[in-house]
Amino acid sequence: MRWVKKEQDDIKSYIFNALDNNKNYVKEKVLGIPASYLDSKVFSQDNAILKDAPFLSVMVNNPNHIGCHTLDASESFFSGTQAIEREVISFTANDILKGEGDFDGYIASGGTEANIQAIWIYRNYFIQRYNARHDEICILCSEDSHYSMDKAANLLNVRIYKAAVDANTRALSAVDVELTVETALDEGVKYFIVVANMMTTMFGSVDDYNVYTDTLIARNCKFKLHVDAAYGGFYYPFSNPDNELNFANEHVTSITLDAHKMAQAPYGTGIFLIRKGFMGYATTKEASYVKGDDSTLIGSRSGANAVAVWMILSKYGPHEWFEKIVVLQNRTSWLCKQLDEQAIDYYRNPFSNIIAIKGAFISPNVARRYGLVPDNHNNPDWYKVVVMEHVSIEKVEPLIQELGELSLQD
Numbered sequence: 001m002r003w004v005k006k007e008q009d010d011i012k013s014y015i016f017n018a019l020d021n022n023k024n025y026v027k028e029k030v031l032g033i034p035a036s037y038l039d040s041k042v043f044s045q046d047n048a049i050l051k052d053a054p055f056l057s058v059m060v061n062n063p064n065h066i067g068c069h070t071l072d073a074s075e076s077f078f079s080g081t082q083a084i085e086r087e088v089i090s091f092t093a094n095d096i097l098k099g100e101g102d103f104d105g106y107i108a109s110g111g112t113e114a115n116i117q118a119i120w121i122y123r124n125y126f127i128q129r130y131n132a133r134h135d136e137i138c139i140l141c142s143e144d145s146h147y148s149m150d151k152a153a154n155l156l157n158v159r160i161y162k163a164a165v166d167a168n169t170r171a172l173s174a175v176d177v178e179l180t181v182e183t184a185l186d187e188g189v190k191y192f193i194v195v196a197n198m199m200t201t202m203f204g205s206v207d208d209y210n211v212y213t214d215t216l217i218a219r220n221c222k223f224k225l226h227v228d229a230a231y232g233g234f235y236y237p238f239s240n241p242d243n244e245l246n247f248a249n250e251h252v253t254s255i256t257l258d259a260h261k262m263a264q265a266p267y268g269t270g271i272f273l274i275r276k277g278f279m280g281y282a283t284t285k286e287a288s289y290v291k292g293d294d295s296t297l298i299g300s301r302s303g304a305n306a307v308a309v310w311m312i313l314s315k316y317g318p319h320e321w322f323e324k325i326v327v328l329q330n331r332t333s334w335l336c337k338q339l340d341e342q343a344i345d346y347y348r349n350p351f352s353n354i355i356a357i358k359g360a361f362i363s364p365n366v367a368r369r370y371g372l373v374p375d376n377h378n379n380p381d382w383y384k385v386v387v388m389e390h391v392s393i394e395k396v397e398p399l400i401q402e403l404g405e406l407s408l409q410d
C-alpha cells in the first residue's frame with residue numbers, strides 16, 4: 001500500500017471499515033479480554049456525535065494494539081485497525097524513508113520508547129550472536145543526542161560514549177569520534193550501537209553518519225546503526241530529499257520517528273521502524289497470553305494512535321506534505337534573514353526549522369515572554385525558536401524587534 005492523498009469521505013469510510021473488522025464489545029461476544037469500550041458514563045457513545053468522527057469513534061471503541069503487527073501473528077480481536085498500523089509502517093518506511101520491500105515496526109509511545117526498543121534489540125543481538133558481555137557493548141552517539149540514550153544505557157546496562165560536536169556548527173568532530181572509539185576499545189568495548197541524529201532536539205543538526213561508520217569500519221569493529229529521527233523524520237526527508245539517513249543506505253538498520261512532533265498527532269505516537277529479521281531479538285516468549293507473543297517494549301497501547309497518524313498522512317498525501325514543509329522552510333529562512341540584518345548570532349541547519357539563538361543576544365525576560373526554550377535551564381548558552389505551524393511571521397515579528405533593541409543597547 002503506497003502513501004497517497006485521500007478525500008475526507010474516503011478517509012472516513014476507510015477508518016469505519018477498519019473498525020468494523022475489529023471485534024465490537026457491544027455487538028459481539030468478547031468475554032475474555034480485560035478491557036472494554038471507554039466508560040459510557042463519562043465518554044459519549046452517542047452515534048449522532050460519533051458518526052462523522054472516525055478518530056473519536058476509534059477512541060471510544062478502544063482497540064488494543066498490543067504486540068507487533070508486522071510479524072506473522074497478532075491478536076485477532078483488533079485486526080481491522082492493526083492493518084491500519086501496518087500501513088503507517090509502510091508509508092513511513094517505504095514512501096518517506098526509501099525502504100524497499102517489507103519492514104517491521106510499530107507505533108510506540110514516543111521517540112524515547114522507539115530509541116530504547118532499537119538499543120534493546122541490538123544489545124540482545126550482540127549478546128545472542130557474539131556471546132557479548134554487557135560491558136563489551138556501548139551506545140555511541142553525540143553530545144547533542146537526546147537524553148533517551150542515557151535512559152537506554154541505564155536501563156539496558158550498557159555503556160554510553162558521546163562524541164563532541166563543534167560549538168558553532170554542531171557538526172560531529174571526526175577527531176573526537178576517533179578518540180572516543182579508541183577510548184571505548186581501550187576500556188574493553190567490542191560492540192557499538194551507533195545512534196545518528198536526523199535533526200537534534202535542541203539544534204536541528206544532522207549527523208554525518210560516515211564519521212561514525214568510517215571510524216568503526218577502519219578498526220574492524222562490529223556495529224549497528226540506528227537513526228534518531230524523532231524530531232526530523234517528518235521534516236528532513238522532505239526538506240533535503242537527497243540525504244542518506246534512510247533505508248536505501250545499507251548501514252541503517254532502524255529508524256525512530258515521532259508523529260506527535262512535526263506531524264501534529266496526539267501524544268503517544270512514536271514510530272519504530274526496523275529491517276526484517278531483528279524484532280525477534282526483543283520478543284518476550286513469556287507473553288504467552290498475547291497471540292504472536294510481544295516483541296515491543298510497551299505492552300498494551302491504543303489503536304487510536306495508529307489511526308491518527310494514518311488519517312493525517314492520508315489527508316495530505318506526499319505532495320501536500322512536501323508543500324507544508326516548504327512553507328515552514330521559507331518562514332524559517334525569513335526569520336534567519338531578519339536575524340542576519342540585526343547581526344544576531346544563531347545556528348540553523350539549512351534544511352531545518354529550528355533556530356538556536358546565542359544566549360548573549362537574549363535576555364531571560366524576553367525568552368520567558370516569547371516561550372523560547374533554553375539548551376540548559378541552569379546556565380543557558382542558546383535559546384531555540386521552533387518554526388511550527390502556529391509560529392507565524394506575525395508572532396515572530398515583535399520578537400525580532402525586541403532582539404534588535406536589546407542588541408542596540410550593548
Ligand SMILES: *Cc1c(COP(=O)(O)O)cnc(C)c1O
Nearest residue numbers: 110111112146200201230231258
Ligand atoms: C523528542 C525527541 C526524542 C524523544 O521523544 P519523546 O517522544 O519525547 O519520547 C528523541 N530524540 C529526539 C531527537 C527528539 O527530538
